[in-house]
Amino acid sequence: xxxxxxxxxxxxxxxxxxxxxxxxxxxxxxxxxxxxxxxxxxxxxxxxxxxxxxxxxxxxxxxxxxxxxxxxxxxxxxxxxxxxxxxxxxxxxxxxxxxxxxxxxxxxxxxxxxxxxxxxxxxxxxxxxxxxxxxxxxxxxxxxxxxxxxx
Amino acid sequence: xxxxxxxxxxxxxxxxxxxxxxxxxxxxxxxxxxxxxxxxxxxxxxxxxxxxxxxxxxxxxxxxxxxxxxxxxxxxxxxxxxxxxxxxxxxxxxxxxxxxxxxxxxxxxxxxxxxxxxxxxxxxxxxxxxxxxxxxxxxxxxxxxxxxxxx
DNA sequence: ATTTATGCAAATCGTTTGCAAACCT
DNA sequence: AGGTTTGCAAACGATTTGCATAAAT
Numbered sequence: 001x002x003x004x005x006x007x008x009x010x011x012x013x014x015x016x017x018x019x020x021x022x023x024x025x026x027x028x029x030x031x032x033x034x035x036x037x038x039x040x041x042x043x044x045x046x047x048x049x050x051x052x053x054x055x056x057x058x059x060x061x062x063x064x065x066x067x068x069x070x071x072x073x074x075x076x077x078x079x080x081x082x083x084x085x086x087x088x089x090x091x092x093x094x095x096x097x098x099x100x101x102x103x104x105x106x107x108x109x110x111x112x113x114x115x116x117x118x119x120x121x122x123x124x125x126x127x128x129x130x131x132x133x134x135x136x137x138x139x140x141x142x143x144x145x146x147x148x149x150x151x
Numbered sequence: 152x153x154x155x156x157x158x159x160x161x162x163x164x165x166x167x168x169x170x171x172x173x174x175x176x177x178x179x180x181x182x183x184x185x186x187x188x189x190x191x192x193x194x195x196x197x198x199x200x201x202x203x204x205x206x207x208x209x210x211x212x213x214x215x216x217x218x219x220x221x222x223x224x225x226x227x228x229x230x231x232x233x234x235x236x237x238x239x240x241x242x243x244x245x246x247x248x249x250x251x252x253x254x255x256x257x258x259x260x261x262x263x264x265x266x267x268x269x270x271x272x273x274x275x276x277x278x279x280x281x282x283x284x285x286x287x288x289x290x291x292x293x294x295x296x297x298x299x300x301x302x
Numbered sequence: 303a304t305t306t307a308t309g310c311a312a313a314t315c316g317t318t319t320g321c322a323a324a325c326c327t
Numbered sequence: 328a329g330g331t332t333t334g335c336a337a338a339c340g341a342t343t344t345g346c347a348t349a350a351a352t
Binding site for chain 3: 196216232233
């Protein structure tokens with residue numbers, strides 16, 4: 001499967017989810033999805049606008065909110081003042097976690113061994129049972145200093 | 152050891168850390184530390200002001216920032232618009248994680264079995280080695296709906 | 303034609319900051 | 328006195344919203 005096919009499939013899935021939510025897959029929404037796929041790491045809205053200066057800021061906020069409600073993008077809040085957006089895990093095919101750099105604010109992805117992930121899941125299930133909390137998502141993020149900033 | 156002793160020790164440790172950072176342990180800072188100890192869960196500044204309406208909002212923000220720099224409190228950002236504050240783990244003696252309710256915004260603590268925590272630590276160390284990232288903190292939080300909200 | 307999306311500018315709201323009075327030491 | 332902390336009100340800045348225009352169906 002070529003990268004082009006991947007992209008085509010991604011857009012198709014995005015369109016499906018938006019339509020399922022009664023929304024259109026407009027050119028600008030398609031553009032945002034394409035950008036997020038290309039950048040392949042959680043990005044802020046200012047970063048998106050840098051790549052695409054002709055996007056209106058308010059429309060970017062609005063469309064990312066629409067995409068989030070439809071389950072196409074995921075919004076993450078770290079430690080700084082900007083929210084970051086990335087494609088949802090089930091569109092990118094891999095469950096991952098985040099390395100959050102407190103110095104430059106950058107966020108990158110990492111994965112843990114399958115066994116560790118399975119243990120985490122088991123612990124989550126137990127906590128849920130014990131507390132009556134309904135878990136929809138878990139986050140296992142590392143906070144610190146990235147290689148570039150500590151150099 | 153009585154709860155009174157606990158509190159006295161807490162204040163002593165807080166004072167030490169502030170002094171080590173060249174700061175004073177003023178009555179208002181002591182009040183904030185006492186409140187956080189009493190509430191025993193991450194709270195927003197509006198919540199703190201509810202409990203202590205005579206606190207000036209700006210001073211609360213400023214003093215919590217001072218306490219954070221001195222390592223007495225920890226600031227956490229969840230999914231809503233408010234930052235939350237709690238005493239740092241080494242002052243409360245137990246490593247814990249957070250249950251974040253997307254419905255009411257409430258944050259409560261939970262712990263996982265020691266073995267799971269150890270596996271996590273090992274995975275963290277491996278990722279750090281592989282990526283050159285210096286890890287100062289990890290967060291393992293569950294996002295979902297609390298028992299009260301799903302009732 | 304009617305509904306939905308877009309872009310601009312203005313509003314919102316948690317948080318930060320300037321400044322003068324109160325408080326240490 | 329000299330430096331710090333406090334409280335008020337004003338400023339800040341990321342995000343949201345009102346409204347008029349432009350697409351889309």
